[in-house]
Amino acid sequence: MANAAEIATAAARADVRNRWWLAAPALAIVLLAAIGPLVVVVLYSFMVKGDYGDVKYWQFSLDGWFSVIFERDVFDDTLKLADAHLTILWRSVKLSVITTLVTLLLGFPVAYFIATCDRRWRDFWLFMITLPFWTNLLIRTFAIQEVFRNEGVLNSALLWLGAIKRPLQIMFTDLGILLGMAYVYLPLMVLPLYASLERFDFRFAEAAADLYASNFKVLRRIIIPMVRPGIIAGSILVFIPSLGAYVTPRLLGGGRSLMLGNLIELQFGQGRNWPLGSALSITLTGGVMLALLVYVRAASKSGSGHHG
Amino acid sequence: MRSLVTAAASIFALLHIGTANAEGVLNIFNWGNYTSPELIKKFEEKYNVKVTITDFDSNDTALAKTRQGGNDFDIVVPTSTFVKIWIDEGLLLETRPDQMENFKNVDPRWVNVDFDPGRHYTVPWQWGTTGMLVNTSVYSGDPNTSAIFLDPPAELQGKLSVLPEMGDILTLAIYYEGGTDACTSDKNILRKVRDRLVAARPKWLSLDYPSLEKYTAGDFDAGVNWGGASMRVRLENPHFVYGYPKEGYPIWMDNVAVLKTAPNVENAKLFQNFVMDPENAALISAYARYANGIAGSEKFMPEEMKNAPEIVVPAEFLDKGRFTPACPPEVNEMYTKIWTEVLK
Known part of the structure; x- marks a missing residue:
């Protein structure tokens, strides 16, 4: 008996070992490609900035981190909060939250429509949703520019219809950035929502309706709680890339107002302050991770209330 | 391994x-x-x-x-x-x-x-040079001044495109405020530069690298631009002229x-x-x-x-152009702060 148990444990051990070996290449790539660069960025954020870009290697300094939040005034040398950085951070967060809400409002009906339409048509609609991913983000952004701009498709059509007298200035405004971001990230919201809604058993909705729940109540009390994982997944997928978005604000917003991504780029380029750029990047990464943790915690708590 | x-x-x-x-x-x-x-x-x-x-x-x-x-x-x-x-x-x-x-x-x-x-x-x-590109059918005043983007005339407000080049823009503003050194650390001048840029920014439409068709299609009526790029715009639309700021401009x-x-x-x-x-x-x-x-x-x-006036600098503006050196690290740091302040 002891012998058989020993053989069993040995086999189990061999199995574990094999699994590690098989997973090793993927783990190595993750470690090298994801964590490696992150370590470099962390190290750079603690070094002295080089005179013309780069850093002075292995000279420790907290200046990079210090200037994320504080700065010495250029003119009177007093120490104060780096309100420019905070303003830019706030603008990015605000824009990301609004983008997430807009994509949720637009994406939910779409996902609902696809999940409830005839099975034969679902694949077609899903295909249509994923179609923009076939094209590079930069090209899609340029394309949407052609729609918005003063001489673009939208304004020409509205002018022709007589709905407006002068072209609407959408390009280079915050509205332009928002519309562009919503357009770019909408599929990332629709797909997880669809995955949740597709599994949703519509007999629950029927039962609620039979019990005299209004349509709105069915949506609020039955559907939304049960597809919450999809809503959360979609929101995370939209919120995180929005926060670091660089191309869309730059092209559609005209770059007149800095976003977090642009601020970081400035430090690595013309600002020649790599430690500050690194510290800002880590701040962004840390903030996203924190938001994610809080989000997932809150979600799992309220989720467990419903399922037991 | x-x-x-x-x-x-x-x-x-x-x-x-x-x-x-x-x-x-x-x-x-x-x-x-x-x-x-x-x-x-x-x-x-x-x-x-x-x-x-x-x-x-x-x-x-x-x-x-x-x-x-x-x-x-x-x-x-x-x-x-x-x-x-x-x-x-x-x-x-x-x-x-x-x-x-x-x-x-x-x-x-x-x-x-x-x-x-x-x-x-x-x-x-x-x-080449960095100067002003102006659509004369919209604004017929003197294009040879940095006031085009630093103190924009009413006709051009909200129709201006500015190069996102910290160095060029600060240099133009420093010359405009009476500075002679593109890497000045004179705080009196820099304060004026900052205030001037902060006040001017809301009157710009975009801060982006030049795009020919946005000028010719009427999105932009004026801007800070390079000479060669300006010539290409003018060849498409002869209303555009290229101005050399008399206060000084970077070469x-x-x-x-x-x-x-x-x-x-x-x-x-x-x-x-x-x-x-x-x-x-x-x-x-x-x-x-x-x-x-x-x-x-x-x-x-x-x-x-x-004979393109954007490329062959007219004699009267020849001595207004100056090479800008790379500013020393401490000056560049001040400039980055001012720039961030302006674009925040």
């Missing part, structure tokens, strides 16, 4: 030796969309050399990439602002272009430049230099000499649309460039 590392290391070593010993090769590291294919073809045929071109999109990127090592670039084309940094950091080879056969063709104006006195390292590639020049780590030094030197030939220099200009600094190249230039 160790054997894997060794294997990888030896592969890399082999690769490096492989390229270092290759003959008839020249690797150019230049700004994107800036190197005339005709020029390269001519060079390849004349010297039986295979040329490769790698693009960069800013001086900072070029510097960072080169410093990082692991490349086999022979030629790099930094802007005047940055040449001194490249020399001081020991990245460039002293190839003595001033002793090369074709050096006699270099316009004397560009020989004793402060970033490379006497031209011991670099050869002129192209030069820039891109220069051909050879890297100290260049695997093909002899070919690189041949190339430096080659681009100082007027006929070849004209090819550069014909492609990228800027002046080149080689005397006698004018007669080989395309017709529309010979």
